[in-house]
Amino acid sequence: MAEESTVYIGKKATMNYVLAVVSQINAGSDNVCIKARGRAISRAVDVAEIVRNRFVQGLAYRDVKIATESLPGHDGGNANVSSIEIYLSK
């Protein structure tokens, strides 16, 4: 069965996450999901494109999902944050 692994994108340098995704694929994952919220969404797209164009041949986008997550804010209320899930498959 195809394994699925997830890489969460945060505030580190883009190449850290590229390495994480490539490592997952080299370790045998045929499906990788890249998840990000808010400002990190742009970086998630960069990571996916760099992995596809420079490191792993034949990797395709299976699906790209966009949603809104409601997170508890600093003031006790809720803050809505956009999120993205990029599914890559070999």
Next chain:
Amino acid sequence: MAEESTVYIGKKATMNYVLAVVSQINAGSDNVCIKARGRAISRAVDVAEIVRNRFVQGLAYRDVKIATESLPGHDGGNANVSSIEIYLSK
């Protein structure tokens, strides 16, 4: 035939683009494409989610495409920039 209109996301405030998308839909477009490059990608996702959740009922994601564009850089070389195209349909 369903019309398709495109809204390009730049550096203005998110609500400017939300208004642009909502205006297109109210003017009769059943299909709207939201395009962005680089850092504006996060904003494009915000715009799509705000339009869907707050302004236009029954709007669905038809497709989300991710790509890399090669732009001429300041130093005469080319800079690769990630891009996103979010297709919304009524």
